[in-house]
Amino acid sequence: MNTSPKRRIALAAGSAVALTALLAGCSAGGGSEGEGSGGTLVFAVETDPSCIDPQQPTVTQALYIGRQVVDSLVDQDPETGEIVPWLASEFSSNDDMTAFEFTLRDDVTFSDGSELTSEVVQANFDAIVEMAADGSTASLAGQYLSGYAGTEIVDDQTFRVAFDAPNAAFLQGASTMSLGLVSQATTEETPEARCQDGVIGTGPFVYDAYAPNSEVSMDRRDGYDWASGLRGHEGDAYLDRIEFAVVTEASVRVGGLQSGEFDIVGELPYADEPRIADEGYSIYAKANPGIPTSLIPNLENPVLADPAVREALRVGIDREDINATLGYAGGEAPTSALSSGTSGYTSQAGLMAYDPDAAIAALEDAGWAEGADGIREKDGQRLTFTATGFYEQEMMELIQLQLKDLGIDMQIDFTDAGGFFGAIADRSYDVLFAALTRTGPDALGVMFEQAAPSHWAVVDDAELEAILSEQAATSDEDARQELLDEAQRIIIEDGYLFPVLEVYQVHASQPEVTGFAFDSASRFHLYDVELG
């Protein structure tokens, strides 16, 4: 060719420079935004909240984000389970838990300047019941208000909430963000607008902006002076501003914690926890209250109707192994139908100890003999059933392996949320695989009461049914606890539920961050948090 090599080299060099310049041009620029002087907390969360009105969703992230902008009538001590005053300075219930009277503090205002009065609370509860009526939203808050008959206003600061039927869950529910109070103006908005634009609350932070799938930001409320006695200080929150960044990739959350881009990261993967703890970051872990991740049998299924099969499942699942393999390293295997952090929990560990020999013996005694392929059979019926679930597929597979050793064939139907609830709706499942998160022991009622609108389990047990409805109508703590003890014993002993793993909320922060505290629902308050 005619072009001299020299010229070619010059051209090549020239374009190499251009290419470098292009890349450099892309990468030039300032660093990531630094820490604000007085404190912007950047909190990386795993999932888009999808709705920032705390009364409507059940998405964990939506609940803890919403928690920062609303206050509740009462608060619950996460240690003792005791209900204490918050926006209501006094509260009481009648004996059968059908009416609750509250007296509000008189100094509370919403961030739009309006005052908190009995009328506002009434508007809140009425709006929740209305939103929940068609089943499209506010279902959790709606459950806490189940049987709601109305709010009777006594005076500006005093009101009475009445129910058609006993509702022991209400007071506990009143401590959650799901029944957190929003302003009169907010209650008049459409549910969609509340989801998207946020709500006006009385909380220590005020929504600034919500960019779906990206970020929620909130600023400190000046003049906040009604923190619950369970908080670490009084007056304004310490942080100036909080930015919740939606970061779905776990590795990016962890890397961002290590690089300092995030102050706190939520939903730290269990597998990363020991390493992150070793590097000196602070770890916060708490088991979700309610019912642990469990297998829930349908007792209309001929195989699962056999008590021997359920006994084998009760003692034949190696929960320690599952916890060690897939659980949070600092966590414990579940020991009851309620998770260990739930008020009303009583250990049934004795009934649930892993004993594969006993499981096999129970099956053999009942006539389930091992077939040619290792799966047991009885009168031509194979010992097989299908578990329906929509998360934690690995855990289902691990259980499947464990049960196979006992001669039990558990098929897996891994579906989506719609398929899962469809199976509940038409009672077509053999076994459900899921957890049920609720603040209190009423999770048992939600799961097992056949009259409850949401009931999951298909069980025909009049005794259990009676105990569950009686506990909901019992205001005496000790008497209620006795009933709950009995309910948990029956559920475990009779094999109505096979707990598998306690689900832990695990978050991590920079070492100098202080003041992070879980509430009784394993959500948290950032009011006391300081960047240090």
Place this chain on the structure above:
Amino acid sequence: MPGAGTSPSRTALAAVRAVAPRILQFVFVVWATYTVTFLLIRILPGDPVLAALAVQSGDATTVDPEQLAALREEAGLAGSVLSQYLAQLGGLLTGDLGTSLATGRPVTQMISDVVPGSLAVAGLALVVGVTMSLLVGFLAYVSPWRWLRDLLVQLPPLGVAVPAFVTGLVLISVFSFTLGWFPASGARSPLSVVLPAVTLAFPVGAIFFQVFSAAIREAEGSAYVFTADVKGLSRLAIFGRHILRNAMLPSVTSIGLLVGFLAGGTAVVETVFSRDGIGRIVVAAVQARDVNVIQGVIIVVAVVYALAALLVDLSYPLLDPRLRTRGRVRPAPVVAGGLGAVAAPGEAPSGSAPSAGEEAPR
């Protein structure tokens, strides 16, 4: 559209004749996409209303049959398939894509909210990708050493071979976590668009490069380049005036396809970089089986795709004078490579086929 004047000029008529079939084609593509999507979504098992509800309501999802029936009605999912089809088609014609089952927001609004963000990433990715491959192509052409040339030509396929989430995570760990130049996530700073765009630029550039380098090779071997070479034109001039221009046509076609790829292909990048966007909406919608959103996004992507194809089609005559309609005469575009040799090197080498033997642009 060339407005027909008072006296219908011949050229205007010809232009309409040339453009009208393309527009018909565009409408057909969008309609066919809607129909296929509609049917596919109906074939899926399960109840979309329940699936969407479960996203927001989680373990408190209602299973009450009456409530579900009422919600289905509200969502426009009740009634016969044909009436649903026609109702939604009517909505589509008026620009109403319905309401998201999971969020209750209008789909049109959900999509228009995220378009700027996606557009910024996709647009920058296209620019960076195409520029990179032009540069690599040029470097390979002028490279004095064969090994360097071979190496450069082998590089771009890597861009397709390495999955976007790997590229993205590597870029994040280098440029965000180690160097701290760019944010790793979100859209909180304007710089946040860079890493996702660069991540996407690799596959985009690679696909473009495949077409572009083939076109360069083709042109390089042609007689008119040989002639230009013999006449003593510089490599730079040959590349700029002869090779680049002839490589344009197939390359522009591939850009049309890339726009379609970018319109729907941002999901992984948006997930890795935690940005809101079209792809993110689709992922969430599929998880929630949010049928109206899935359908809305697919239609929007189809429109973008078809529009890009339309523009590419319409741009051919601008790029290649042989494709311009002179009156009603359309010269046959296939020209033997030998004819190109006749083209004077100084002029636009328009006499040569974009790539001899290749299918002629329609």
